[in-house]
Structure formats: C-alpha cells, structure tokens
Amino acid sequence: MKHGSIVMAYRRTPRMQQRIDATRAQIADAARRLVAAAGYAGTGVPDIARAAGISTGSIYRHFPSKAVLFQEVFQKASRHEIAAFAQAAQVPGTAPERLAGMVETFARRALQGRTLARALLVEPVGPELDADRRRFRAPYQALIEEVLSEGIAAGELVGQDPRITSICIVGAIVETLLGPLSEPSGCEQGSEEEDALVRALVAACVRTAGPLPLAPRSE
Amino acid sequence: MKHGSIVMAYRRTPRMQQRIDATRAQIADAARRLVAAAGYAGTGVPDIARAAGISTGSIYRHFPSKAVLFQEVFQKASRHEIAAFAQAAQVPGTAPERLAGMVETFARRALQGRTLARALLVEPVGPELDADRRRFRAPYQALIEEVLSEGIAAGELVGQDPRITSICIVGAIVETLLGPLSEPSGCEQGSEEEDALVRALVAACVRTAGPLPLAPRSE
DNA sequence: ATAACAATTGAACCGTGTTTCATTTCTTTG
DNA sequence: CAAAGAAATGAAACACGGTTCAATTGTTAT
Numbered sequence: 001m002k003h004g005s006i007v008m009a010y011r012r013t014p015r016m017q018q019r020i021d022a023t024r025a026q027i028a029d030a031a032r033r034l035v036a037a038a039g040y041a042g043t044g045v046p047d048i049a050r051a052a053g054i055s056t057g058s059i060y061r062h063f064p065s066k067a068v069l070f071q072e073v074f075q076k077a078s079r080h081e082i083a084a085f086a087q088a089a090q091v092p093g094t095a096p097e098r099l100a101g102m103v104e105t106f107a108r109r110a111l112q113g114r115t116l117a118r119a120l121l122v123e124p125v126g127p128e129l130d131a132d133r134r135r136f137r138a139p140y141q142a143l144i145e146e147v148l149s150e151g152i153a154a155g156e157l158v159g160q161d162p163r164i165t166s167i168c169i170v171g172a173i174v175e176t177l178l179g180p181l182s183e184p185s186g187c188e189q190g191s192e193e194e195d196a197l198v199r200a201l202v203a204a205c206v207r208t209a210g211p212l213p214l215a216p217r218s219e
Numbered sequence: 220m221k222h223g224s225i226v227m228a229y230r231r232t233p234r235m236q237q238r239i240d241a242t243r244a245q246i247a248d249a250a251r252r253l254v255a256a257a258g259y260a261g262t263g264v265p266d267i268a269r270a271a272g273i274s275t276g277s278i279y280r281h282f283p284s285k286a287v288l289f290q291e292v293f294q295k296a297s298r299h300e301i302a303a304f305a306q307a308a309q310v311p312g313t314a315p316e317r318l319a320g321m322v323e324t325f326a327r328r329a330l331q332g333r334t335l336a337r338a339l340l341v342e343p344v345g346p347e348l349d350a351d352r353r354r355f356r357a358p359y360q361a362l363i364e365e366v367l368s369e370g371i372a373a374g375e376l377v378g379q380d381p382r383i384t385s386i387c388i389v390g391a392i393v394e395t396l397l398g399p400l401s402e403p404s405g406c407e408q409g410s411e412e413e414d415a416l417v418r419a420l421v422a423a424c425v426r427t428a429g430p431l432p433l434a435p436r437s438e
Numbered sequence: 439a440t441a442a443c444a445a446t447t448g449a450a451c452c453g454t455g456t457t458t459c460a461t462t463t464c465t466t467t468g
Numbered sequence: 469c470a471a472a473g474a475a476a477t478g479a480a481a482c483a484c485g486g487t488t489c490a491a492t493t494g495t496t497a498t
Binding site for chain 1: 380384387391395415419426427
C-alpha cells in the first residue's frame with residue numbers, strides 16, 4: 001500500500017465474459033468430439049484439455065467436475081436428437097404410421113452418429129451418469145407413449161398399458177442398434193444391410209404397438 | 220545339501236488338488252454373493268478375500284485378474300438362468316404360448332435376483348466385461364429366435380426376420396426390468412404391481428412376435 | 439505505467455482399487 | 469524328523485484418473 005490513491009478493482013467486462021463463454025463452449029465441443037471418437041471411458045480430463053488447447057486445471061474453472069461437464073455435453077447432444085424425434089411424432093397419420101416414422105428416425109440418426117449415440121445410449125459409465133442416461137431415454141419413451149395413447153383412444157391400437165409398451169419399444173430399438181453401434185463397421189451406412197435392419201426393426205416395433213386391422217367403429 | 224540322500228520333490232496330490240479346487244470355488248462363491256449384494260462396482264478384490272476368509276494375494280493364485288474372476292462368476296450365474304429359460308422354451312404349445320412362458324420366466328427370476336440380475340444385465344462395467352454381457356444375452360436371444368422360427372414355419376406367427384424380432388424382445392425385457400431392478404424397492408416382490416408389470420411385458424412381447432389369429436391352413 | 443485482480447497453467451496430489459513379492463505356513467516325501 | 473517346495477499371507481507398490489493450488493500470465497482501470 002504505497003500511496004493512498006484507490007485503484008479501481010478489475011471488473012468482469014463484456015469482452016472478458018465473451019472470452020470465458022467461448023472457452024467454455026470450446027471445452028464442451030472438444031469433449032463432445034472426443035466422446036464421439038473414443039467413447040466416454042476413453043476420454044480423460046487431460047485429453048479434453050489438450051483437444052481444447054487449454055490446460056487441465058482450466059477445465060475446473062469452467063466446470064466443477066468431469067461429471068457435470070459431460071452432463072452438459074450429453075444434454076446438448078441429445079436435445080438435437082429429441083427434437084428430431086418429436087418432429088417425427090408430429091407428422092399426421094395413424095398411430096402405427098407415426099410410430100414407424102419415429103422409430104426409423106431414431107434408428108437412422110443413431111446409426112449415423114455411432115460412437116456418440118453409443119455413449120449416450122449404452123456405454124458403461126459411472127452411477128451418476130447412469131441416472132442421466134435413463135433421463136435421456138425418458139423423453140423418447142414419453143413421446144412414444146403419447147402416440148400409443150392416442151392410437152388406443154382412436155381405436156387404431158389394441159388395448160394395452162402404453163407405458164410398458166413404450167418402454168419395450170425403446171428397449172427394442174436400443175438393443176437392436178447396440179450390436180451395430182458397437183462394431184466400428186458393423187453395417188455400412190446407407191448400405192442394403194442397414195436398410196434391412198431398419199425395416200425389420202420398424203416392423204417389430206409396430207407389431208409391439210398392436211395395430212388393429214381396420215375397425216373404425218364398434219360393430 | 221547336508222547329506223547325499225535325494226529327498227523327493229513335493230508333488231501335487233489329489234488331496235491337495237481338492238483343497239485348491241475348494242478354495243477356488245469359495246472365492247467364486249464369495250464374489251457372487253458380494254456382487255448380488257453390492258453390485259459389481261461396489262465389490263473390490265480385498266472385499267472378496269475377506270468374505271472368502273483368505274488373503275487378497277491368494278486370489279491371484281487362483282485367478283489371473285479380477286476381470287477373469289468375474290467372467291467365471293457371471294458365466295456360472297447365468298448358466299442357471301439360461302437353463303431355466305431353455306426349459307421354459309421346451310414346454311409344448313404354440314409359439315406365442317411358449318414365448319409368453321419364457322418371458323415370464325425371465326422376468327420373474329430377474330425380479331427375484333435383483334442386484335445380481337442387474338449386474339448381469341445392465342450394470343456399468345469395464346469394456347472387457349461389456350463384451351461378456353453381450354455374450355450373456357445371446358443365449359436368450361437364440362432361444363427366442365428358435366421359437367420364433369418354429370412359429371413362423373408353423374403359420375402361428377407372421378412373416379418376419381426372427382433374428383431382429385428376438386433381439387427386440389430381449390431389449391424390451393431388459394429395458395422394462397431396468398427400472399425396477401435399479402430401485403431397491405421399486406416394486407415389491409410378489410406384489411400386485413409386479414404382476415401387472417409382468418403381464419403387460421408378456422403381452423407386449425407376444426405382440427412383437429406377431430401371432431396370427433387362427434389360420435391353420437392356407438385358404 | 440502500474441496496481442489490482444481474474445484467468446490460466448501444469449505439475450503435484452490424492453483416493454481408489456489392482457497387483458506384486460518377500461516372508462511365512464503347510465504338506466509331502468525320504 | 470528334516471528337507472523341499474508349493475500355497476498363503478498381507479503390507480507395500482503401482483497404475484490410473486480426477487482434482488487442486490502456488491506460481492504465472494493476462495486484462496482492466498487509474
């Protein structure tokens with residue numbers, strides 16, 4: 001304290017805030033890319049720092065922990081997917097038709113995304129993120145359940161517990177894609193094989209929903 | 220070398236071999252019990268040693284690594300389940316009837332086992348065991364596929380890819396049980412709730428198989 | 439220019455859980 | 469009983485990854 005002149009404190013300026021936000025986004029983006037390439041297990045905090053061009057310690061100025069960082073990454077990544085899925089749910093048509101479109105949308109996008117989809121859907125992670133993954137699957141299930149309920153009310157589907165059925169359909173999709181998603185070149189993208197897989201999956205899911213032939217009104 | 224008399228070497232005698240086998244079994248059994256109680260993540264090698272009444276290091280005389288130990292534990296545990304499932308597959312009846320029995324068997328046993336089933340079916344583990352788990356699900360899928368193929372040939376089920384359908388059914392079962400298996404007291408064993416769950420699951424799986432009404436012969 | 443303070447660095451830290459190994463205990467054989 | 473060697477011990481070493489923090493660099497305001 002040499003002299004009494006009060007020097008004003010450093011304040012967070014817009015320019016600085018922008019810089020911070022950019023770094024934060026850079027970290028999240030690097031994490032997303034690494035997870036998409038190496039999976040969750042194969043992505044350490046130092047790896048992310050290197051990929052983002054910053055230091056390990058800096059990560060922790062922007063995120064309190066690795067778990068929270070990935071929570072954000074996963075949520076952001078899944079928002080896109082869920083939006084696409086929700087859009088498919090809104091096309092007009094009978095419940096079975098809509099369901100078919102939804103399942104196909106899900107499957108095609110997952111097969112395109114591969115490793116990221118695998119990380120989101122099935123890759124083993126710690127218990128904290130495990131709960132998150134269930135939360136990630138839930139929106140799909142809810143959208144399916146909604147369509148099923150409407151289909152039942154409209155007499156397009158047999159009577160059933162739409163909640164359980166929707167869970168079954170989500171499980172069916174994930175399990176079917178699990179194999180292809182695990183093998184790097186399980187079935188080539190855009191191949192005949194992929195088409196056959198998706199067709200069979202869609203058919204099975206529609207059957208699970210139990211479409212009624214054509215009974216518009218009670219006899 | 221005090222005196223020239225050649226003292227014969229120690230040789231592995233039947234008695235000793237029996238002892239070794241017993242210890243090995245003891246280790247595997249302790250591991251199984253601990254996994255059933257605390258899950259895979261919550262079971263360390265020292266824990267197993269303590270439960271088996273031996274030292275940590277001894278484990279490594281009997282198993283080269285923790286991964287191999289659990290491989291054996293999981294395989295042995297699943298043998299029982301698969302045997303029960305295979306038995307359910309052999310009861311006489313139509314394909315839909317048999318499938319219903321199989322699904323119910325699987326679900327009831329899994330809900331009874333809880334933590335062990337969860338460890339086998341869904342608990343996050345390392346990548347080595349991940350492949351094992353897929354191998355663990357495969358026998359169920361194969362048995363279902365077999366029943367489906369027979370049902371299709373017999374005209375009891377609609378035309379379909381039985382492989383994909385069987386994968387879907389396995390996924391449906393696992394996904395449906397995942398919730399209850401995760402929550403310690405999700406739905407009480409032997410409860411009304413459990414019955415409803417199993418009924419809905421069985422119904423959904425049978426629909427997935429696509430039973431045909433009653434068309435014994437082509438018109 | 440320089441005080442004040444935030445952001446960044448990266449090597450060290452720490453907890454957890456697996457694996458090792460010098461030592462001890464036990465079993466068999468002459 | 470003594471020698472030989474396998475089996476068991478358990479404390480210590482190790483590996484791995486996330487997290488921390490003292491030192492440094494960068495930015496703002498006077």
